[in-house]
Amino acid sequence: MIKDKSIDEIRDILKTNKVEDVFEEAKVMAKEANDEYNPFVTIMDKCEHINSISKIDGVPYALKDNFSTKGILTTGSSNILKDYVPCFDSTVYKKLKEAGAVLVGKTVLDELAMGGTGLTGHTGIVRNPYDKSRITAGSSAGSAAAVALGIVPFAIGSDTGDSVRKPAAYTGVVGFKPTYGRISRYGMFPFASSLDHVGIFARNVKDIATVTDVLKGRDDKDMVTLPDENINYSENLDSSLKDVKLFYIKEVIESTSKDNEVIVNFKKLVEDLRSKGASVSEVSFDKTLLEVIYPTYFIISCAEATSNNSNLTGFIFGPRSEGATPDEVMINTRSEGFAEMIKRRFVIGSYILEKENQEKLFLNAKRIRNMIVIKMNQLFKEYDGLLLPASGSIAPKIEDSSKPDRLGSEYLILENHLAIGNFGGYPSITIPSGFVNNMPIAVNLTCAQKEDLKTLQIANNIEKVIGGDK
Amino acid sequence: MNKNITVDNLKEYSKKLMFTMKEEEYSTLKDEFDILLKQVELIDKVPGIKDYEPMSFPFPLEGAYLREDKPIDSISREDAFSNCKDVKDECVSVPKVVA
């Protein structure tokens, strides 16, 4: 009865059904789904519920397995933490608990959030609910799948380069990354601290707003959190598209064939939005800057990730390998615990931070970041939001996913522009916009820093337009 | 910056990071380095890059403030070491550290 239902619909169901029963149904679905699609690392055995007057009281949800949950296994989908049980709660988990939401399970991610396919978690690959031979994208693969499969109405992920917004696109759900610091990262395993955001998956924009309302707010345990605003997003979504000024980037659209069905779909949506009173302009953005988004992201994130994972030694927590000296223990634990791909990232990250390389690699990448953010900020003075296809294609086949041409313009520009949202900490949301070959495709809307409500309002309207609300 | 990275270099780097990689992985890594360095060439080509400051935070956090000097209670040793594989005398035990 709860499959594919939204938060409001489940709240309705809860009027005549017990929280425990709703949980049990979600649990059964989760177990079945795990055999075929593998979204979960851990499925909760018991229903843990605290009564609350919030809008999500009694509502089941899934949590990416890089959020600390006291007393519950939290692995980061990595062997190096395969038996780690935190002794404290992440702020996100704590807030959801206090709001009465019910945890169904911890979801699979790309190992330590460092990947974009959903194929590198230590408990196995996550398959796309629409087509098992395809990926979901990552790193928040399991959370996206859990919502797409209708097991839970919302799930929590994290987004460092596109890790919520791209899986959302490939699995046909809404994926939101709010402004940097809007939601506390305390207790969330860090990947690249200056790019990490907490993100939310749901079936519709309203539910995204509802969950964001619960999670947002200043947290004294995370210095970068924004001060409280005292605005309720979900109650203030109604707005008009009239006079909304959007833009899209010419070079992104033109980096692929105009016959690409994703582009066709996008252009149609643009027309529909215009007919509703919004203006959508084509704006040119320096192609040389667009082409370096991916290496900039890669360099900054690898460098930051390397030191963020230096605490994983096996001494205080995690599996510990044998060794005659502390160095040997560290080396053996880390060699056995990290997958080879992660190690390669760390070596690159460490190389980037070497004294003689920092200027040319690390600092230059940080300069590019600045250049892009300055340009975007200027554009946001003129426009309310940036609208683009979330990806240039449907979800790739599993066997093709590790072969993109990382030096090709199309890959660089079309598949990586979402990282702009992380560079500047901009609120950014992926909204499903249709199907191609029976696979979901989506658009992405990004707005100015701290304009989370505006983002959700416009997204809410776009969602209506896509849904045929003429 | 050394553009000719050898497998020996890569082994050195991993050693400094306290892990070893499988032999066959080093050549994959070398390929990844080559791609990265080519991508870096694109970065070098961006005009005017030196006129910009490196950005460490997405935007300045107005009103960022420092914490007051108020202590809180310690967590219990049970909690603290609940995941530790070798606890002796209420401490984390590791093989002897030689100075």
Place this chain on the structure above:
Amino acid sequence: MYKAVIGLEVHTELNTKSKMFSQSKNEYTKEVNSNITEIDLALPGTLPLPNKEGVRKALKLAMCLNCETPSEVMFDRKNYYYADLPKGYQLTQMTKPFGKRGYLDISVNGVEKRIGIHQLHLEEDSASMTHMSTYSLLDYNRAGVPLIEIVSEPDMNTIDEVIEYLENLRSIIKYADISEASAEKGQLRVDVNISMMKETDTVLGTRAEIKNINSFNTVKEVIAYEMKRQEEILTSGGKVIQETRRWDDTKKETVSMREKVDAIDYRYYVDPNIPVVSISDDFKEDIRKTIPVLPRERFNKYITLGVSEKDAKSIVREKEVSDYFDSVLSFGVDAKEASNWMTTRLMGYMNQNNLNICEISLTSEGLASLVKMVSEGKISSQQGKDVFAICLDEGKTPEEVVKEKGMEQISDEEAIREIVKEAIKNNSAQYEQYKAGKTALAGFFVGQTLKMSEGKANPAIVNKLVNEELNK
């Protein structure tokens, strides 16, 4: 002839109530792992929370050392792997340290010298380790405690200069209430960087670094040993290796540690979890106002008031003692006299009874009036000593004691003359001997007069009058 070129890195643990990046208690305790939170253990997902008081103290010390201070708070990661470093990096300062280009003036054998302070920065301490036979135990109580590191320029050339610098620095640290700076509690650690060069050389020699020295005496031993070791190498034509060494206290020698100092690249970069916090001029002004008059200034003041260098040095060693002395002076006593009382009597008493100045029952006002009473001749200096002892033991004021014991010194010449005459009258035999030529007997009569006056007669006046009466 070789001369030593020495630079010092001094680490001092701050006396804040909580740690630098977590809220655990910052308190010395013998119970292991009892002041810890998940942040100190670097559990995944924990984030640093910089302590405002730590920042204040660092800026305060930077100001005391005449440093330039930044307008923003910034911390960097120093990346390396070691058993006592839970995060695999230490939060420290590289980009914008709290102090730069400062100095500390010292004086050795009357010669003034300015020792440059290269940098002062704030960082966190690592866990402590106890080494057993086959394993080591990690205690995280110390992990995250705030440390200030003061890096000097290599401006020192002798052991005396080094000790003078360290003592002055420690004094300032305690005056400014930065740290208890207790060597036994490990709150002050010194790294010595030393090289040797010929007077005629223009380039510095290769230096060795000797780390983690806990006492000033050991610093002396280390430097003496290293000067000898390096000079021997150089005079025999060898080269000094740039390396890190440690002091072996049993063998009394420095020993090479295996790793080479310059091989470690710490890959410093700005910590992304700590946003930039502004330091306003008002914030700095508020800190500056809390800086007390520092030892050097007080020392100079006391010298100009006539206090000896040795006494002045003794008095300024502890701020509370100097504050007490300043208070004594405020009652209008002679500084030189007061300093004698302070150093020989008061501080001697404190040392003997292991008390500090706050535990003394004689107030500064009391000491001032006691000093005055003796210098004005109201009581004799011997009486003064007795009054002093009674005040300290019984907590009474000098006035009370003098009154109780009827100790008011007799200075009235006529009254004393009567006693002198009486003494002469009672000792006619000695009087005859004196008159016959035994002039040394004058002392006998002085003694007798004092005895008969129960020690109250002013000795100088007794002396004068005895001589007058005997020679009549």
